[in-house]
Amino acid sequence: MVTLSFLMEDESRDDRSPLLLEAPASTALAAVPQRCPGGSHLDTFLLSRRNNLGLSLALLLGCYAAILVPAYSHADRLAPMDDGPPAPPHLALLNLSADLLSGPCLPQWGRDRLRTLSCSGGLLGLAPVFVEGPQEEVEGGGGDGPPGSSPLRWGGGCRRCVVVGSGGVLHGSHLGSSIDQYDVIIRLNAAPLGGFQRDAGSRTTIRLVYPEAAPASPEEYRTTSVVALVVFKSLDLDWLTSVITKRPLSFWSKLWFWRKVVEEIPLTAEHFRILNPEIIHQTGRALHSYAPSGGTRVPTLGASAVVLALQLCDQVSLAGFGYDLRHPGARLHYYEALRMDAMKGQVVHDIGSEKLFLRDLVSSGAVTDLTGAL
Known part of the structure; x- marks a missing residue:
């Protein structure tokens, strides 16, 4: 595994020389783009990942809140689920009478x-x-x-x-x-x-x-x-x-x-x-x-x-x-x-x-x- 060692930039330096990524000698390291004055592609990538991760966490928490909070706060008003509304009582009576009269x-x-x-x-x-x-x-x-x-x-x-x-x-x-x-x-x-x-x-x-x-x-x-x-x-x-x-x-x-x-x-x-x-x-x-x-x-x-x-x-x-x-x-x-x-x-x-x-x-x-x- 490649180990990246990030060196902190010394703000007091005047030469503004780029910082290098160090790796063990035994590890072949691909070329890394040089840092531009406005920031490197790696920093932009890492910043984007952090933003995406934060946004994902926020959305996830929001979904949990939307589901769990109403369920707990209104649990006493929820009726148990069933297969459908019960038949009106008079329908059963009519069926009994109809069966009796039809025979x-x-x-x-x-x-x-x-x-x-x-x-x-x-x-x-x-x-x-x-x-x-x-x-x-x-x-x-x-x-x-x-x-x-x-x-x-x-x-x-x-x-x-x-x-x-x-x-x-x-x-x-x-x-x-x-x-x-x-x-x-x-x-x-x-x-x-x-x-x-x-x-x-x-x-x-x-x-x-x-x-x-x-x-x-x-x-x-x-x-x-x-x-x-x-x-x-x-x-x-x-x-x-x-x-x-x-x-x-x-x-x-x-x-x-x-x-x-x-x-x-x-x-x-x-x-x-x-x-x-x-x-x-x-x-x-x-x-x-x-x-x-x-x-x-x-x-x-x-x-x-x-x-x-x-x-x-x-x-x-x-x-x-x-x-x-x-x-x-x-x-x-x-x-x-x-x-x-x-x-x-x-x-x-x-x-x-x-x-x-x-x-x-x-x-x-x-x-x-x-x-x-x-």
Whole structure:
């Protein structure tokens, strides 16, 4: 290797003689250009290298700063990487409903699977489901003008049924068009359709009500085939007689309802039924086996509607079921701003036992949960 020895120039010399590069005698040294008054080519080369090295270091540090500084200073605002944005929840619900409706209807499907449950003893063969004698089969539909058309008919064939609950989980589900494709659509009390068709659908085959919770708007009955009264007290029959005959309810009777009741329903007599009380009774007995203390409370209309559906239809689906009391700020109903914590104070229904009961129905395959909250 060639060793270069740089000699410092003596500024005091007058002869300005060039400085020579010394090398060991044994090393052959190529000719080196003489130094010019303005500086040698070697100095220019070395100066250029130093400048390039400094510039490179500056650029390198700048790149590191551009990458590392934002990463550390904004790490708390960065979201983890994934394969893409998650699909909106309602798409999964629509796919489940579409798969169910696209397949063939399976006769006796729900009742066959209900038999596998220990609580099913009193829930099978509860006919007639209405008080009026022989079992009448419900005709799916609703149409635009139920008055004057027969809502019930004798008939057979496999039918799919959906029970639409009032739970907040239905809000934003976009299940309305799927719900409308079922043969029998069962709704509860005053749960409205107007303004909520996208999530809840637009047709009603059977609306289960008790007098204090019947819809007040005439529009809610426009596409309703049957209003089925759930009787809890003898006064409820007075109310039903009043709305069928179009005669005013007496002032004395009105005083005994805990809430103002609807006095006029724009349907004719053939569109009213009375739910068989045995449906409520046997639903309560089934829930009794799930109650930790063995106590018995009044079943919700939703649980009773599920038992009704299992009598009427071959395949049963649920939408809008599942109260989750662990989230007190969650929406209680799909149609109002009331929150879940409003359920904590009620003592009439055993929500926990009902959820266990419905979960067993889902796990056995007796019913399908379209909104996935059970």
